[in-house]
Amino acid sequence: MTPLIVALDFPDAPSALALADRLDPQQCRVKVGKELFTRAGPAVVENLQARGFQVFLDLKFHDIPATVAGACRAAAELGVWMLNVHASGGRAMLEAAREAVSVSAAPPLLIAVTVLTSLDAADLEEIGCHSKPAEQVRRLAALSAETGLAGVVCSAQEAGQLRQELPALLRVTPGIRPAGFARDDQRRVLTPAAALAQGADYLVIGRPITAAPDPGAVVAAIVADMAAASVR
Template sequence: MNLDPRIIVALDFPAEGPALALADQLDPKRCRLKVGKELFTRLGPSFVARLQDLGFEVFLDLKFHDIPNTVAAACAAAADLGVWMVNVHASGGRAMMEAARARMAEFAKSPHLIGVTVLTSLDGDDLAAIGCPGEPAERVVQLAGLAAEAGLGGIVCSPREAAMVRAALGPGFLLVTPGVRPSIAASGDQKRVMTPSEALAAGADYLVIGRPITAAPDPLAALSAIEAELAP
């Protein structure tokens, strides 16, 4: 039994049926589940509760980004749901992140609160187009430092920036990395990717993996293959 599974399976489905069918094929002792904007908007808190009833810990991936009071209230609502992890956009600023952290501190058992740095679908050209010139790695390290100063417990970043963030902020700061693809899988719409073993070697704590598991003919076998790739 893995008391702290490294793999977070992204339930990026358009409806409840296929999402629950996938969850039924997985083992909550071996992975956690990520619920994003589409499923949460369609199904709401009751769907999160249903996954928890199946034994899964849930990463609520809603990437809150608003004025400080609004984000703090949203994070408190997530904590009320009993989720394992929730995230905010670090680019929302220090005051926003500090407000969220302060509200979470009111809970006896609060979720991990982490900051989203630069989406893994973005490269340098994309950042320049929105007025943030420079390479993604520079922006990631900057936002990671801001998140740490605001009291957040970690960040979301591409695995390609994990080593730089780990070097800058040291151990104990959680690094959650999407853009993880087993060696046999395609990169899809993510531009800054690594294999699972490369991501862990770079300093990642948790790996968010979607289609290589969710689109596999046998999702549990695909999870097992990735676990084997991670084995020392």
């Protein structure tokens, strides 16, 4: 299986499933986010799994510990491959989430969002965080490691440092743009090959694939490029 995760950021299940039908589950996993899950519910996850896809449920839970634990338990019962919470929810919340999924028959990978890739230093300053993005990512990644999570969501630009400092943590990186594609609303971006070289373990890519005339061909090209980069 490749490290590619395709973000199915669609407003409804028919659109998401139509795109999934143009992809090979042996070449990528898929991500279901807030809009799609809110409209389509667990059924869309089950339909994707029936098509052979492993699903990353990207709901970024962030609430009091008991509420997050219950949500993570429900997600684990869906059989998802990966799910996430916000590391900024704090130690007690992260520990409750970890304990909730650990009792599942097939525990999903539980990862924590550090700093959204749409945020830069000015954005953090505006919300009262006086650390630079890289410093805040390192702080929250360390907390995630201490509380026993499997990995973190970070930009590829921080992945290399985390690989050195916290090598046991998986690094899931959104904000990936193949060469020649628009940055859209992402601030901290790298190409797939560059992200892997920096230390990313999994790459999340959305619009460059989902908005393409031939999504399957774009996936195949990205997979080939990553394979070629790994042997250089």
